[in-house]
Amino acid sequence: MRTKIYLVTLLIAFVTILGLTACMNEDEPKDITKEVTMYVSSETGIMYDLFDSEGEFPIECMLVKEQGEDEYRPLAFCGIQGFEYEKGYEYDLRVNKTTLANPPADGSIYKYQLVRVVEKRQVGNPNEAE
Numbered sequence: 001m002r003t004k005i006y007l008v009t010l011l012i013a014f015v016t017i018l019g020l021t022a023c024m025n026e027d028e029p030k031d032i033t034k035e036v037t038m039y040v041s042s043e044t045g046i047m048y049d050l051f052d053s054e055g056e057f058p059i060e061c062m063l064v065k066e067q068g069e070d071e072y073r074p075l076a077f078c079g080i081q082g083f084e085y086e087k088g089y090e091y092d093l094r095v096n097k098t099t100l101a102n103p104p105a106d107g108s109i110y111k112y113q114l115v116r117v118v119e120k121r122q123v124g125n126p127n128e129a130e
Contacts, residue, residue: 029101035115037067038080040091042123047074050106066097075112082114092118 041063048055062085063072077085094115103109
């Protein structure tokens with residue numbers, strides 16, 4: 001009888017442990033962050049809201065590119081957390097670029113966080129009228 005109770009207890013413990021480990025999902029996708037160099041143009045660009053299919057409401061934005069890219073692309077002024085853009089300046093930045101495992105349906109798969117401003121250069125005459 002004692003052996004039977006021991007075996008039943010052992011079986012219950014085994015099934016419980018098996019059930020708990022099955023619930024742990026270690027294969028769940030995770031965000032991936034890496035530090036990259038990003039360049040910000042002194043000129044601004046135009047972008048459109050995701051829901052502005054007619055292109056009726058342009059939004060002014062900064063133009064950025066990562067090291068190794070040839071073309072600048074639009075990014076919202078608030079697109080790099082911790083960075084304040086000033087028109088008329090070019091920037092070399094180090095940023096943490098996070099690729100989101102579960103991005104929002106209406107947003108980018110990337111998130112940028114300023115690490116440091118490597119260089120800030122004024123372009124053009126500061127006394128020019130805009």
